[in-house]
Amino acid sequence: MQPDNKQTRWVGFSLCEAFCLSFTDWQQSLINARPRTPETRCLVDNIVATSESAELQQDYEALFYGTRWNVQVPLWASAACGQPVLLNETTLAVIHFYHLWGHTPPELDGNPADFIGNQFHFLGYLDAARRYHQQQQDGRAREISRAIEDFTQQFLLDTLTAMAASARAAHLHPAIIDFITLMEMFVLSGSDIDIDFPAAFLPPEHPLLPAIENPPRKMIHTAGVNNCGGRCVINAYEQQGCILEIGTDCGRRTPQLRACVRGRGYRHTFLNTQRLRYPMKRVGRRGEGRFSRISWDEAIGLIASEWRRITDKYGPASRYPQASSGNEGGLRGDSMMQRLMNLDGGHLGRYNNYSSACVHYIMPYVYGDNRGSSAIEDVLNTQYLLLWGHNPAETLFGTERNYALTQLKQRGVRIVVIDPRQSDTALAYANEWIGIRPSTDSALADGMAYVIWTEGLYDKAFIDKFCVGMDEEHMPANIPPHESYVSYLLGHKDGVAKTPEWAAAICGVDRETIKRLAREYATAKPACLMPGLGIQRTGNGEQTVRSLALLACLTGNVGVAGGGAAGGLETGRHPEINFPKGENPYPGKIPCFLWSRAVEHGEEMTSAKDGITGVERLTTGIKMLVNIGGNLLVNQHADVNDSLRILNDESRCEFILCADIFMTSSARCADILLPAPSFLEMDNFSHSWLYGDYILSNNKVRAPLFESRPEWDWIHELAGLLGHGEKFAEGKPTMEAWRRFLYEQLRSQNRELPEWAEFIEEGGYRFPPVTPYVAYQEQRQHPDKSPFNTPSGKIEIFSNRIYALGDPHSRPAIPKYVACHEGAEDxxxxxxxxxxxxxxxxxxxxxxxxxxxxxxxxxxxxxxxxxxxxxxxxxxxxxxxxxxxxxxxxxxxxxxxxxxxxxxxxxxxxxxxxxxxxxxxxxxxxxxxxxxxxxxxxxxxxxxxxxxxxxxxxx
Incomplete structure (x- = not known):
């Protein structure tokens, strides 16, 4: 005898696979449905009538697999109740409800336990137990019935309601809307419908199992690995795979490595419902953001096939690993991909980066290297701080920097901020904010230098001993008259003196402020000019860098404690852990900013015109782009619309592989798109950002969500398909083996590091304090033993190497203001x-x-x-x-x-x-x-x- 519909309603939808079935299985289940009322029959008939539609299949995948960029449907109780974050307190409450009734949720495509399918599976489990106890007449059936109703009211209905609203807002196929409506009716009223799902999925009648004990909450040390100015301690509080709270440094260190608002918000960022869930291949036009789910085996096979085809046809120079990576830890997917490419003949290389290309490129012409910034601790020795386009209150620029600036402010040291915008740094630290027009920093520096020189405030002894090209007396031999910086400043060649009035007309800072600023900076001893990086991400960025270094040299602040050479980046004091990429057999490199030009016009690019190194010209454009954990294909590259035009032309770049956590605008351009775990779901190392005396252990908090996999896993498999598996692994077949190996390698260079187990347990290690680095102090104190690493052995205000380029307007041999395209004077x-x-x-x-x-x-x-x-x-x-x-x-x-x-x-x-x-x-x-x-x-x-x-x- 068949039980009535009211009693069997959960059996019909008990299997979680009702929401995880392939489209074909889902389709067949609905065809076999036996609706008993006109209303439910109409809904099922409407779905079945359009079940052959390709659009319906795509919408089904968009709903359950996240295959379309603009479709975000919450399928989890946590996304519908309380905070819209996966694995939160709501997820834990659902798990506890399961455990109270002896239920262990099955693994469903890596979904969290509060997935809608798991919820139905649980109610099927309860319904089967209720039927068993009803037959046994032992009195427990009523208790279970109440549990079914309680769970439905607390979790399932909210999930379904949120799911339905989002599906309708996304304008999914009407059959999808009908399906969700059918489920809502089913839950609310026990609609008369039977659906024939595979018998193996139906829960058999069984007794209620004993309650399951819940393990306690625990704290796990981890660390941020994003390309962020702060590399901070993160303490994650986990229970049952749920990440309930993010804490940070609890005060054991001074200064503390505390997370800012970004770090404290990691749950809402990385446990977001927009996560990529499964490997996918593109089904729409490139850039359209429409995909279809595939298996990992199929994905890796397709990558290997395109890899071989493109390499055979165009050679290794056609392959380009993109420059950006959201993972800046020691174990980086982009480094692993470069290692594989290097084992397979190489790839088109790159130099520079988006953050600091100008300072890194031009500082060796001035000082001979890129060590032109003192340790942040040395700022405590200054008597005057000029923050030029520098905003550490927001960017952080190192976890410890704001601690030092706070101490400086408390001591009463005058702090001035120059910035077009009154930044949070200006609000928090500055005695004065000076607004300036963007891209005119060199003009302001020239105006200040005019005051310092003409009023005799410069350090003549320093200039005489350490500088080339400041004035006519210190020029290299065989250079025509009036090519020195002071000749430019006084207008000996062009007839225009670079007075404060001249500078004010360009930069927008009034002349009296320029004069006062120049005098303050020149007369404070020592004074520190600390530039940010934004001022060199401009059309004349190299000149800005040189002009600020000129001010430091003019006032003799180079090489003294509390002064500063106005270099852009500090230098790390300890070796770091980095995944070994090996040597690239292909010698050619492009400036990283020109990658889109190399896609569209690669064969036209030359060393003279485009800065290519290693080869005279490219023989092919980029045909294969690999973008791992970065958003530089579109979002962070310039001119989004033109980038999309270039990328969406499949006759140029023929294959784009992306791996990421979310379907960003860059990921939407992928041909194959792979899901990556967040830092909370994998082990790694986190170093200090540019400088600092610590290394942190990024300990995994829980297993990867959905079908996401660390890059090592699938790149290692790809290496095997390409015939490089053994060389790629070097006897270390897992990422954990590499992690342990690289730590021990670092420890062999730094014996003070603790044993592996202690390092992991403590969440990292802080090195003992060292004497703060002062940029070029050795050169200043011992010039005979330690000259500057320039051709002259001195600081080159005038560069003979640049002069020889013969491009005095765009690339002058001295620091000077150069107007740029779309600048203040265009x-x-x-x-x-x-x-x-x-x-x-x-x-x-x-x-x-x-x-x-x-x-x-x-x-x-x-x-x-x-x-x-x-x-x-x-x-x-x-x-x-x-x-x-x-x-x-x-x-x-x-x-x-x-x-x-x-x-x-x-x-x-x-x-x-x-x-x-x-x-x-x-x-x-x-x-x-x-x-x-x-x-x-x-x-x-x-x-x-x-x-x-x-x-x-x-x-």
Whole structure:
């Protein structure tokens, strides 16, 4: 005798596979359904009638597998109840409910236990137990029935409601909507429907199992590994695979390695419901963001096939591993991919980076190396601090930097910030904020230098002993007259003295402020000029770097404690752990900013024109792009629309492989897209950021979600298919084996490091304090023994090597202001009168964290505009505005504020490019408006802070 429908309603949907079946199995189950009422029969008939539709299959995968970029349907109780974060307190409550009734949830495609399929499976388990005890007449059936109703009300209905609302908002296929409606009806009223699922999936009648004891909550040491200025201690509190809380350094260290708001928000960033879940292949047009789920075996096989085809046809120079990686730990997927390529003949290499191309390229011409920044601890010795375009309060620029600046402020040392925007650093630390027009820093430096020189405030003894080319007396032999810096400053050659009045007209800082600033900096002994990196990500970035170094030299602050050489990056004091990439057999390298040019015009690129090294010219364009954990294909590269045009032309780049945690705008361009685990789901190492005396153990908190896999696992398999498995592994077949090996290798160089077990248990190690590094102190104290590593052995204010290039306008032999494309003096300002400034916001690390809704409260994505500029455009605070130029358009709210100077608008960089149907970006990705047309003259670096735009209200 068949039980009535009310009693069997959970049996029909008890199997979790109702939400994990392949589309074909799901389709067949619905065809075999036996609806008993007209209403349910109509719904099932509607679904079956369109079940052959390819669009329905794609929407089914978008719903359950996350295969479409703009479809985000919550399938988990945690996404519908409380905080919308996977593996949160709601997930734990669901697990505890399961355990109370003796149920262990099955593994369903790596889903968290509160997955909608698991919820139905649990109710099927309870219903089968209820039927068993009903037959036994032992009184437990009623108790189980109450549990079914309680669970339904607490979790299942909320999940279904959220799921239905999101599916409707995403305009999924009507049959999908009917299916979810059918489930809602089924739960709410026990609709008369039987569905024939495979018998093996149906839970047999069974007695209720004993309650399962829940293990206690535990704390696990880990660490942030993003490309963020802070590398901080993270203490994750885990129970039953749920990550319930993020803590940080508890005070054992001084200064503490504390997480900022970004680190404390890691759960909402990385346990986000937008996670990539399964390997996928592209099914729509490239860039459209439409994919189909495939197996890992199929994915790796397709990669190997395209790898061989492209290599055989075009050679190793056609393969390019992209420069960015969200994982900056010791074990990086992009390094592993380069290792495999190097074993297989090599790849097109790269030099420079997006962050510091200009400072890294030009400093060796000045000082002979890139060690031009003292340790942060040395700033405590200064009597005056000039933060030039430097914003550590938001970027951090090292976990310990703000601690030092706070101490300096408490001591009463004068701190001045130069920036077009009154940054949080200016608010928190500065005695004075000086606003400046973007890309005019060299003009301000020249105006200051004029005052320092003409008023005799310079350090003559230092210049005489250590500098070449400052004035005519210190020039190299055989150079014509008036090529020195002072000759330029006084206008001996061009007839224009670089007075404060001259500088003020360009940079927007009034002449009296320039004079006072110059005198303050020159007379404070010692004085530290500490530049940020944003000022060299401009069209004339190399000149800015040289001009600030010139000021340090002019005042004799180089090589003294508390002074500073105005170099850009500090130097680490301890060896780091890095996955070995091996040697690249192919010699050719491109400047990393020119990768999109190498896709479209590779065979036209030469060493003379494009800065290629190792070969005279490229013989092929980039045909295979590998982008692991980075968003540089689209979001973080300049000119988004042009990048998409280039990438979406499949006749140019023929294969794009991406691995990531989320379907970013870059991942949407993939042909094969692979899911990666977050740092909470894998082991790694985290080093200090640029400087610092510690190394942290990134200990895995839980197993990877869904079918995500660490890069080592699948790259090792790929290496095997390509015939390099043994050489790739070198006898270390797992990532854990490599992790242990690399630590022991580091320990052999640093015997003070603890044993492996202690290192893991403590979550890292802090090295004993060392004497702070002072840039070029050795050269200053012992010039005969330790000359500067330049051709002259001195600091080269005038560079003979640059002079020999014969390009005095774009690449002058001395530091000087050079106007740049879309800078303050470009005639294009007649059309686009506002300079657009980007900055690294406290709520993101590049594009990481933009999906974190809590951090939107920290700093909403909006355009900063000065009240005077807003008034002439009839823009009020909070109005929606359009920011545009010839390259694209952005629609965002406006923030009218005096914290940005007149003539400049500001937009935080890193927002995820999100176009509407007209191609207007509605999230605020600044690279919709930036340009690739004019890389910097020397380094061919990133000029993305030099842009002209117009703004109008969107009414």
């Amino acid at each position: 005639p294009l300002r007649q059309t686009y009168p506002l300079q657009l400034l980007g900055w690294h916001t406290k709520r993101r690390a590049h594009s990481v964290h933009d999906n974190n809704p809590l951090l939107e409260e920290v700093e909403p994505q909006r355009l900063w505009i000065n009240p005077q500029d807003a008034a002439v455009r009839n823009i009020n605070d909070g109005d929606t505005v359009l920011i545009f130029n010839a390259r694209g358009t952005i629609r965002v709210p406006a923030h009218v504020t005096t914290r940005v100077i007149k003539g400049v608008v500001g937009l935080p960089q890193g927002a995820w490019y999100t176009p509407d149907t007209q191609g207007v970006d509605i999230r605020g990705c600044i690279n919709t408006l930036t340009s690739t047309a004019h890389p910097t003259p020397f380094a061919k670096g990133n000029p993305q802070h030099t842009n002209l735009v117009e703004v109008r209200a969107d009414r």
